[in-house]
Amino acid sequence: MAEGTLSLNVGLATGIDFGSLVGQLISVERRPLGILQQRKNGFQAQKAAYDQLQTKMNDLKSAAQKIDGQNDDLSAASSKEELLTFKAKSDSDFIKASVKEGAKPATHNVKVNQLAQGTRLAHLGVDDKEAAISASDANLVINIGSSEETLEIKGGETTLEGLAAQINDLDASISASIVNDGSASNGFRLVISSGSTGVENAVSINDAETTLAGFATSDFEEVQQAKDAQITIDGIDISRGTNSVSDAIDGVTLELNDISEEEAIITVSRDNDAFKNKVSDFVSKINDVLSFVNANSGSSDNKASGVLAGDRVLISAQSRIRNLLTEAQGGVSLSEIGLTTGEDGLISFDSAKFLEAVDENPTLVRGVFAGGESEQGVSGRLVSIVKEFVDPTGFIATRQDGLQSSADSLQDQIDVAEKRLVKREDTLRKQFVNLEQVVSNLQSNQNFLLQQIGAV
Known part of the structure; x- marks a missing residue:
């Protein structure tokens, strides 16, 4: 029942606004639920923030894996993964x-x-494409490169259309169509085309094995010769x-x-531009994570408080990523190849400086990101860090599970309290109804006594 809603309003006997009174009492008893709801909303907001953080860190992992010099199974990079393409x-x-x-x-x-180019043979033509092309059973044998296909012709039944359909049904690199050249006679011409180019895939009629009259090599025009x-x-x-x-x-x-x-x-x-674009995307995804951390953890400069202010997981992610980016990789600092850290902790990417470094020593720059035989580069090391957070049993999943559990527990408490308030409201309503009835009875007795006294 909604707060303050009663079937009873102002009592006729007492003149008391029971509906308003019950509503006020329930409102006072409901205040603890508001606190529980606020706490639940806080846990849900933190959970939603962690959902976003996980997405951004997974995006960072994907960008880093494109330049870590390894395939997904951690084997040596394929040509698509290789940076110096x-x-x-x-x-x-x-x-x-x-x-x-x-x-x-x-x-x-x-x-x-x-x-x-491939072969194209055009038959000299027949008058009717729907008429049988042979009075007796026969066959048409077609050479396709080094193989051959035999087509069975049923006497009095197979038409030119039927023959074209048989050719198209073959599991071979060949096709057939019928062209009407408009001639008064023999206007319907069967065109056989090779599906593959080159002399080795040339198409021809096997005269020695073909028994279908009128479909020998001499009955076809080679409108296109197979060529290499x-x-x-x-x-x-x-x-x-x-x-x-x-x-x-x-x-x-x-x-x-x-x-x-x-x-x-x-x-x-x-293709240095391809390398540059991968690194640029890598930097962008790092900044997405760091910007999200800044926005949700609160800034010590402006004393702002974020949804995850003071959260140890968030602080750990931020510090580990920043620390990694300040370390030298293979004896080279990231600033030497165009990646610098600003006052806000975000990374700036000087693409011109990066391309200049790649031109001067591509192997060295590749090593900064992809590492060497015995050590990981900055990308591989960052992938390892991010996995600790985003894996199914990682830090983020653990926090998400804890926050969801806390929110669920509070919801259970809210549900129990709501049911108790419904019962409490119903009890108060019944008590006030009984009170109204008692007062009404007293008033009736009073009126009766007064009438009796007046009659004496």
């Missing part, structure tokens, strides 16, 4: 270049002389079966788009 650039639209593992700084001159890509790299002629060439230059994949009259210049260089 490379990039490839082409100065021509005729050819594009990208890098993979094993790339080395170099410049190459590449000319595209011929693009790879022909390119010249640094004066060396190279042939490949596809327009994606990944084995000609170590660590570089070339995508051939068109024939070129002139050479394209392919430049493979160190």
Whole structure:
């Protein structure tokens, strides 16, 4: 029942506003619940703050793991994890270049002389695509590179459409379609196309094994011949079966788009911007954590009090991260490569200074973050620190469980007290109803006696 709500208001016999009186009494007895609710809200606010801290620290861990020189299983870094990566650039639209593992700084001159293409055969045509293409059972055998596919033709049943469907149902790199060229006769033409480029994947009709009349090699027009890509790299002629060439230059994949009259210049260089962007994200995630700690722990300068003011877990996270960032890594301080700590404890990142350091000694800078064979760098060490806080049994989870348990315990107390107040309110209401009844009876007796006295 809501506070102060009664079926009884002002008593007719007593003239007392019982509803207001009961409401005031219940309000006084409810005050301890307000204190319990405030304490519960405080625990919930702390729990919510820890939820946010955990998210931010997990984001920091992810950013640090991208530059710690290790894979998720702590094995040596793969090419995606490696910091000293490379990039490839082409100065021509005729050819594009990208890098993979094993790339080395170099410049190459590449000319595209011929693009790879697949076979396309066009049948001379039939009058009706829905008419049977053979009166008797037969077969059509198609060579696809070094393999062959046999298609069974049912006499009086298989149509040109049916044949195209059979070809498309094959588990092979080949497709078929029907084109109407508009001719008065034999206008419906079966077109067979190779799904792969290159001479090794050429498609042809096997005349020796084909028994389907009118579908021999001579009954098809080769509208496109299978060809290999022909390119010249640094004066060396190279042939490949596809327009994606990944084995000609170590660590570089070339995508051939068109024939070129002139050479394209392919430049493979160190991708320092990729390294810089990873470090920039790393610094941003550190500052997210430190800013959150500052906002929620309270500042000693302005005496502000945060949700987690004085919390030992928060203070520990802040101090351990700051201490790590002030230590030299591999004999190099972070300030030497562009990472400095401001008066507010946040990290500033001078990208120009960082790139200059990478240009001068990329291996040294890599070691600052990724470490070496026998020791971790700043990223790996930070990952270890963060794990102590965010792991399922870590400091944050322990505090979250404790705060949730405290909030739940208070809610249980509030629930019990609410039930007690409901009963208390009901008891007071009944007592006042009884009081009203007693007074009413007394008043009735008084009136009766007065009437009797007046009659004497």
